[in-house]
Amino acid sequence: MHxxxxxxxxxPAAAINAxxxxxxxxxxxxxxxxxxxxxxxxxxxxxxxxxxxxxDINRLSFDNIEDTSDGGxxxxxxxxxxxxxxxxxxxxxxxxxxxAILSGASGQIRNMATTAGNLVQRTRCVYFRDxxxxxxxxxxxxxxxxxxxxxxxxAILGTSDHCIATNPSDMxxxxxxxxxxxxxxxxxxxxxxxxxxxxxxxxxxxDRETVLEPGDLIxxxxxxxxxxxxxxxxxxxxxxxxxxxxxxxxxxxxxxxxGNISYIRIGLGGVGTKPWRSPEAEAALAGKPxxxxxxxxxxxxxxxxxxxxxxxxxxxxxAKRCLxxxxxxxxxx
Amino acid sequence: MxxxxxxxxxxxxxxxxxxxDEIAVPITLRINGKxxxxxxxxxxxxxxxxxxxxxxxxxxxxxxxxxxGACTVHVNGRRVLSCLNFALAHEGEEIxxxxxxxxAEAMHPMQAAFLACDAYxxxxxxxxxxxxxxxxxxxxxxxxxxxxxxxxxxxxxxxGAYANIVAAIQQVRQRA
Numbered sequence: 077m078h079x080x081x082x083x084x085x086x087x088p089a090a091a092i093n094a095x096x097x098x099x100x101x102x103x104x105x106x107x108x109x110x111x112x113x114x115x116x117x118x119x120x121x122x123x124x125x126x127x128x129x130x131x132d133i134n135r136l137s138f139d140n141i142e143d144t145s146d147g148g149x150x151x152x153x154x155x156x157x158x159x160x161x162x163x164x165x166x167x168x169x170x171x172x173x174x175x176a177i178l179s180g181a182s183g184q185i186r187n188m189a190t191t192a193g194n195l196v197q198r199t200r201c202v203y204f205r206d207x208x209x210x211x212x213x214x215x216x217x218x219x220x221x222x223x224x225x226x227x228x229x230x231a232i233l234g235t236s237d238h239c240i241a242t243n244p245s246d247m248x249x250x251x252x253x254x255x256x257x258x259x260x261x262x263x264x265x266x267x268x269x270x271x272x273x274x275x276x277x278x279x280x281x282x283d284r285e286t287v288l289e290p291g292d293l294i295x296x297x298x299x300x301x302x303x304x305x306x307x308x309x310x311x312x313x314x315x316x317x318x319x320x321x322x323x324x325x326x327x328x329x330x331x332x333x334x335g336n337i338s339y340i341r342i343g344l345g346g347v348g349t350k351p352w353r354s355p356e357a358e359a360a361l362a363g364k365p366x367x368x369x370x371x372x373x374x375x376x377x378x379x380x381x382x383x384x385x386x387x388x389x390x391x392x393x394x395a396k397r398c399l400x401x402x403x404x405x406x407x408x409x
Numbered sequence: 410m411x412x413x414x415x416x417x418x419x420x421x422x423x424x425x426x427x428x429x430d431e432i433a434v435p436i437t438l439r440i441n442g443k444x445x446x447x448x449x450x451x452x453x454x455x456x457x458x459x460x461x462x463x464x465x466x467x468x469x470x471x472x473x474x475x476x477x478g479a480c481t482v483h484v485n486g487r488r489v490l491s492c493l494n495f496a497l498a499h500e501g502e503e504i505x506x507x508x509x510x511x512x513a514e515a516m517h518p519m520q521a522a523f524l525a526c527d528a529y530x531x532x533x534x535x536x537x538x539x540x541x542x543x544x545x546x547x548x549x550x551x552x553x554x555x556x557x558x559x560x561x562x563x564x565x566x567x568x569g570a571y572a573n574i575v576a577a578i579q580q581v582r583q584r585a
Contacts, residue, residue: 079432082451082497110498116472117493118452130451132498162549182563183548184541185475187487188494318562 096291111190147301153192169302176250199241234349239282248351275350307409322346367408433475441509478564487543530568
């Protein structure tokens with residue numbers, strides 16, 4: 077691990093000013109905010125992350141969950157994943173978020189991991205994590221050995237010729253279906269970013285994963301008012317029953333009204349280079365009766381643009397079956 | 410394996426420091442109710458600080474990457490992985506290791522249950538299992554074995570003592 081200066085900023089302004097001196101907020105950042113550390117410290121041990129300054133934001137009072145005036149929910153940046161998943165309002169109104177978080181990692185890691193940290197969680201691609209290997213995400217321009225190498229767990233949606241790394245987050249997939257808003261305070265003021273605009277596709281700049289710029293501090297996330305009467309389901313498929321990243325997962329928020337689907341939001345995990353929302357699958361189901369035929373149509377639409385690699389063609393059918401099962405569970409709910 | 414100061418570690422030009430003394434910073438850590446006044450390299454994980462600096466070796470290093478649970482300790486009563494925490498981040502907090510749970514003469518009920526249920530073989534993962542299990546008593550967890558298994562999935566046992574570990578935890582929960 078490279079040496080670094082450990083700093084505990086007195087307030088958000090001090091944290092933002094210190095972070096604004098970084099040349100980037102993306103891969104290669106020389107200043108990093110420390111939340112739970114579950115990604116950052118791991119990657120620092122691997123020399124994938126080499127910040128010269130680590131800013132501990134855990135004592136900046138971003139650890140509250142509160143109701144918003146419109147009936148939604150405000151979640152502080154350093155709220156721990158376990159506290160968010162077990163919060164009464166999340167359990168009651170945003171069940172898909174609770175299910176998704178509880179399907180990820182372990183009890184210890186959920187006690188550490190923060191809301192904001194999970195939003196910027198890094199890929200588990202083995203080439204990204206190994207500094208002996210080329211990687212366009214870690215060192216732009218060096219190539220992507222995953223495309224011809226070990227790619228069983230990697231993405232089939234949103235890939236490019238430069239990167240096929242999977243976004244590993246469960247929480248973000250649920251937040252995508254709940255249309256969460258990410259609130260950022262930066263050197264130029266505050267802004268609110270819809271989660272669908274927050275993560276970037278790799279394209280030819282896979283080192284850029286989010287829209288965050290130097291000094292941008294995620295302060296909180298808001299969830300819109302709950303979708304009254306919706307059924308919410310998260311299903312995660314993986315190589316072992318617990319404590320494992322998704323090979324494929326699906327998040328569904330659905331309302332069936334007089335025999336037809338009147339509200340539908342669909343997210344996919346484990347298959348995309350960003351937390352995946354599928355407007356195509358949603359369009360295929362809007363106004364349709366919830367049955368095997370419509371569900372199959374929706375999954376075909378969701379995976380139509382899938383581009384499999386040498387070892388992960390199975391993910392196309394796995395993701396389809398995962399989504400069908402999740403839709404059926406929601407419809408029966 | 411230790412990640413405490415290693416003079417051969419390469420550092421980026423301009424921020425290289427040449428000796429452990431130059432890098433070390435002061436910290437007071439409260440572990441098992443006792444204050445420890447220390448000087449440590451900022452890179453020191455809570456795990457290495459507990460084991461190498463404070464010399465409490467009950468907490469074990471397994472993978473050192475958050476994938477095995479052997480290093481589980483409590484911070485302010487909640488279970489966390491000490492390998493993925495910097496010691497410097499925990500000044501002023503209450504850290505509990507397996508040494509703080511009980512003694513050979515007065516064991517914590519969970520330690521006694523592990524003994525009674527033969528919930529270990531080689532014993533390397535055991536302190537992490539016990540720390541995780543004690544914290545689980547205060548977490549939302551369904552009554553059945555499946556719920557316990559799910560919430561204990563972050564503690565790997567290579568000997569495969571899982572069945573007896575679940576039995577030990579259920580014994581304590583039923584008596585609580």
